[in-house]
Amino acid sequence: MQRVNWDSHRAERTGIAEAVYCPGKSAGVLIEILEHHLKAATSVLLTRLDRQVYDGFADSYKAQMEYHEQGNIAIFNKKDKALRDSEICIVTAGSSDLRLACEAQVTLKYYGYNTPVIADVGVAGLHRLLNRLDEIKKYKLVIAIAGMEGALFSVLAGLISAPVIALPSSVGYGVSENGQAALSSALSACAPGILTVNIDNAFGAATAAIKICQQFLQSE
Amino acid sequence: MQRVNWDSHRAERTGIAEAVYCPGKSAGVLIEILEHHLKAATSVLLTRLDRQVYDGFADSYKAQMEYHEQGNIAIFNKKDKALRDSEICIVTAGSSDLRLACEAQVTLKYYGYNTPVIADVGVAGLHRLLNRLDEIKKYKLVIAIAGMEGALFSVLAGLISAPVIALPSSVGYGVSENGQAALSSALSACAPGILTVNIDNAFGAATAAIKICQQFLQSE
Amino acid sequence: MQRVNWDSHRAERTGIAEAVYCPGKSAGVLIEILEHHLKAATSVLLTRLDRQVYDGFADSYKAQMEYHEQGNIAIFNKKDKALRDSEICIVTAGSSDLRLACEAQVTLKYYGYNTPVIADVGVAGLHRLLNRLDEIKKYKLVIAIAGMEGALFSVLAGLISAPVIALPSSVGYGVSENGQAALSSALSACAPGILTVNIDNAFGAATAAIKICQQFLQSE
Amino acid sequence: MQRVNWDSHRAERTGIAEAVYCPGKSAGVLIEILEHHLKAATSVLLTRLDRQVYDGFADSYKAQMEYHEQGNIAIFNKKDKALRDSEICIVTAGSSDLRLACEAQVTLKYYGYNTPVIADVGVAGLHRLLNRLDEIKKYKLVIAIAGMEGALFSVLAGLISAPVIALPSSVGYGVSENGQAALSSALSACAPGILTVNIDNAFGAATAAIKICQQFLQSE
């Protein structure tokens, strides 16, 4: 039985190549995927790759892997090439959100974008955000990451003309357990121009941002 | 069978007299309550009193009733007396929250407080809030009302030293239907000093504020 | 007491002017808003404006109002001007979603975009979508509307390079009551490049699309 | 006290013999069950049998057990006999769903059906499904397995005349955590002819399929 069915043309079709979401995949399936890419001389992004799964790979695989533990993400079999400066910036409400910032940043890097992270500017200390506003305003698109009550999304969207991709983070407890309150805030924010992805879906936020840039900029 | 059991000493015990929550009470029970207060020459607050229930009362009852339709609330059988200026102010995120501001304001009035409402300062237009900040800072206690994503609670609490009583408003749809998102935001806000009441519980927000004032100010 | 607090500079700040979300606003507040715009000679968009509230307006107000009953939306006090052809298209899964398509289309019109609607291409009859694919591919950005299980979002995003703004529609019953299943599908779709707004938030989908266009196209 | 109460006639009554759902059963109870079947010279299926519980069995029991770790399922004390080709096929959206495909396949094998698995044909890459459609159409009944947003169910049911047994898989995070979004999609799909089982209930999907085949085919 064939266990994996390559969607080889996804990049041509949609602009984004198929990535590997690791949870639930057996070691055998993961190796099959890596071997496929080695043979095809293609690269691939591995998301939600826990440290212990990474550690279990043979050294020959690790040698081709750029692993970012903070973001549980790896780039496999890709040649380094120069990055272009991004039209996108990543903003986080707290330092607990850096794991998602890392996952988004590495995804963007895989597609050739060099993207800055402006960290820990949550609205409980509003001036932290206001102080960085001029910097944020230089970008055409903002990925905002927040857990708890997710108030950053509305406040930011009310201050800038860039659209905001809201990425709720599973930081919190009680009613904000698992990012539920932040997700609700993102979806129900009063300020227009907020677009939301699933809780902790940093890969999704980054690839949506890339699709926007590809559509509007590279087709010029 | 006795249908109503007077808690006549609640004011002495807790500082707040028993009020009448009207939904689910039959017309007969409501009349029995009004008659009781007429005979005892005592006043009472009626909350969640819909226009059509109010309209159904005999004129003799209405004559003793100060009814505020916007807030669905009435003061019954109370002599007017001078109000003291409040240490409390009421802040609303939108103009749809004025119905709750009214309910809170009338409750405070019943207890002798003259309380200002600073309306429509939601964070989608942050300057609206910042413009009124000096005024808000004059008060020792703030009742903040917001629906939708309820981002006002965190932002405000991060800017002032007064504690914030967060009153989530059932304004919204989809994931913020019935005030759920605003409640979650209030409870999970990062900024310390936020205390929450149930969705639409303007009476509860006002009476808690009164108890704080009574405890800390009137016992001096 | 001032009941409404104008956020007059929102358009300059964010590219999107303040619109009026009508539910929960009293007739008095709505009139105050209309008068403000008449005096200022500015236009405004009114969303979630039910037929019966519209009918209650005086004729002098209606004369300045372009009301679209299907989408419960009105443009107030705006001079007609030529529309530019949109980089955006609107796609609906069913004919029950046309009310949201209308709300989005009118919002886009208010900002000067002439936007086509490709209706009733849900995936239960996949060829309906495939037949229209070449047409859809001409646009840089797609607003997709679906209720029930919302399978359109993933399928579409897997076929085109344009980013998809997923707008879940409150069409359904049982577990898809109020659009919950469609929202979950949008947020958890496997295909990258999907960005989600709240259930029935057609205004939000349209304004986010406009912000993207303004950022990436008009600043050129 | 008798701890286990044999439902020995279930196979005659319903066509499906009693299986053993292992979670929550103590080692003592499990051994009692195995001994019963050894003595009665009957076979039994053990579902949700974790590797570590399996490892804890004495070798004498393991010798009679065909254990499939991928599917956490074992066939106990059954003589091999020839399998008939199945009228059923199993289709999975992703390679993370293979654990459920295995559980269903082994259950079908226990009842004498040789059933193919067509893996990793999720709709994010629609052609993967369309490429296999002719093959799928050869079967009278399809068990479809999908996690995340579960869009496969509707798309497949709209393309084939076989009824689809939708088996939601607990693959996902955020709003699709634990298979909730996939379950909602299965239940609210627009395409008619979809029948749903509980999340991860591969045994239930397989036995329902068997009952259909037994009713409609073997009674001929």
Added chain:
Amino acid sequence: MQRVNWDSHRAERTGIAEAVYCPGKSAGVLIEILEHHLKAATSVLLTRLDRQVYDGFADSYKAQMEYHEQGNIAIFNKKDKALRDSEICIVTAGSSDLRLACEAQVTLKYYGYNTPVIADVGVAGLHRLLNRLDEIKKYKLVIAIAGMEGALFSVLAGLISAPVIALPSSVGYGVSENGQAALSSALSACAPGILTVNIDNAFGAATAAIKICQQFLQSE
């Protein structure tokens, strides 16, 4: 703009023609659909057709409509033809479930099946079910309808060899409000061989049953 997109080949593709789910469709859209079928001389099933919407149709349309108020369902423009006796029976737990039995029965009739309803055999009075068991056992497939706690599904599936299509009914209050408890019972029943459809989805239960019959019987 074309508002309705005909999926004319659905019957050939899947065995079930496109039906019209009426809620959310404007009168204009419904008339457009009826006219289409009149012109094409084809018939169509209209589900969730409320009495008042039906009453609003012109007499010329009603003349071609076989409306069943109990089931909120109508057959439009179909010539009567002889029905075959069904391999399916419909079983209801209570007399409040007859509305769904009617919707399923009319759907089956539209496809040429004459299907009996065995009503009011809920398990609170177990003998009511046991008394009818021999009759139920004559059928190859059972559609079982239950609200409240939905215990009928498990009990029935444990007694017969026919697969059971469980149709949860939105009869109940408190924790069983809107059919939630019955749906949970259907999905988590211990007895194997239960397949579930969405709450109140009588059309879905009937069409799935028809697809099973078409696949297994008519292809003989």
Added chain:
Amino acid sequence: MQRVNWDSHRAERTGIAEAVYCPGKSAGVLIEILEHHLKAATSVLLTRLDRQVYDGFADSYKAQMEYHEQGNIAIFNKKDKALRDSEICIVTAGSSDLRLACEAQVTLKYYGYNTPVIADVGVAGLHRLLNRLDEIKKYKLVIAIAGMEGALFSVLAGLISAPVIALPSSVGYGVSENGQAALSSALSACAPGILTVNIDNAFGAATAAIKICQQFLQSE
């Protein structure tokens, strides 16, 4: 088709005769039930019988009906006979709970018990409960009714030796909407000896109480 299936022996089997839960039953079905009891010269209890459904009955039926509007309940075709004093008392937290007290009291009356109601003794005014404690302690069994946060259940159960049947009432808003908070309190109360029924299930609370009395007292 037979629409109603009499469970004539339920009283012998379980001690409680079949009652008629009216919602969802058509007028035709209700009349069929009444006629059945007239012919059989048996009585029956009708629960959740709304005023307007009652008003729709012909006078000949009403003549045999003892209708209690407060509790939406009617006794049909029953000869009055002397009542025995009950071992049960009914306690309510508020006057809004009297509708459920009435439903329980009439159910108990139908079975021959004369049962007192002690109303409006909620714990916000604890002395109201303590004042009536000696009276409550005279009964062997207590049905306690409370909405909102349902604190009465724990407090009462901690004070008396009678078991408490907790009946959560759908009085409340926000998080206690529809009785959810009261139900949770009843189920999770620290004080032992609390048994819970569904929200608003006054009939269930009363019949469970009757079964306890019948088992333990009448079999002596």
Added chain:
Amino acid sequence: MQRVNWDSHRAERTGIAEAVYCPGKSAGVLIEILEHHLKAATSVLLTRLDRQVYDGFADSYKAQMEYHEQGNIAIFNKKDKALRDSEICIVTAGSSDLRLACEAQVTLKYYGYNTPVIADVGVAGLHRLLNRLDEIKKYKLVIAIAGMEGALFSVLAGLISAPVIALPSSVGYGVSENGQAALSSALSACAPGILTVNIDNAFGAATAAIKICQQFLQSE
């Protein structure tokens, strides 16, 4: 600071002495409780006492403890005395529910009742229940334990005149995860005479049963 506050008179007041719910209590608090009872020469029941917490106790404490690992429950410092035969029996749907049967049985033993357990009579094999019905009918009160869909509660209550205390068990997955479906079934069962306790609250079911027996039997 005094950490534990003895409710020494609870047994006199309510018939049930204070028991110790172990989760969340530190080792220090637990030892303080045991020492208190050793000094006072009183006994106490410890519930939810995990094996590893039990193992951590000094041998001198264990010597006074009758620990039942299956039910996570211990009797501390109690002299054995003769048990009376119970008017109560315990019935379980599956063998996975034996842990709760054990907890209830030990609680009843602590109060002097010798109570039988009739295990594994779930309704998927209805005859298993019917075979034991005569035995069950000998008891005045039944504690029924079921997980998954909890259909046992209704079926049993429809067959016997004893009231049924429904104890939902956290056995299940998907929609019945953590006992939610079984709880819903218990609360919404059609058969009258069912009283419910919280999921897994075997102690609560047993003590409520004891209070009923004490009230109705021992006061004779």
Added chain:
Amino acid sequence: MQRVNWDSHRAERTGIAEAVYCPGKSAGVLIEILEHHLKAATSVLLTRLDRQVYDGFADSYKAQMEYHEQGNIAIFNKKDKALRDSEICIVTAGSSDLRLACEAQVTLKYYGYNTPVIADVGVAGLHRLLNRLDEIKKYKLVIAIAGMEGALFSVLAGLISAPVIALPSSVGYGVSENGQAALSSALSACAPGILTVNIDNAFGAATAAIKICQQFLQSE
């Protein structure tokens, strides 16, 4: 990239300095924070600091840390100074709530308040609370902690004139799992004067209490 963004002026702005919520922060980030405070010679509060994270700190850091394991909280780099007697008292329903009482007490200590804890006065044994009532009444403000059904909040608020800050505790199982039932009770309590914080948010309860005291007392 700067990972942490100091909100150095939060204390001046709001009266409460920024504290460190440890979960989700990497060891590197935590060390960066501690070093910052050592260099600035400022103190900081660390909340949700698990034993194992604490154990991982170098001894040089631990030397400056007052760690309270019961409350998972530490005071870092603060000189001891005399405490003032608090106007606040902390009341707990059970001994399992002492972990939250500790967290609140240490937070209050950090701000200079010496605050008593009155433990284990839950309402299942009402006299335990009544016995301590005179003591509780001496304080102007009460932080009440309860899990399970949270009935303490209403009862206490109905007995005293001090406002009650309700802190729901994640003690419970089944429907009170994770503190949900206690939170609902706090929010929906009938007794006025209750203000709620998120489940387990002892830090939030304490800082809100401090803000009230600072506003009303220190500004005198």
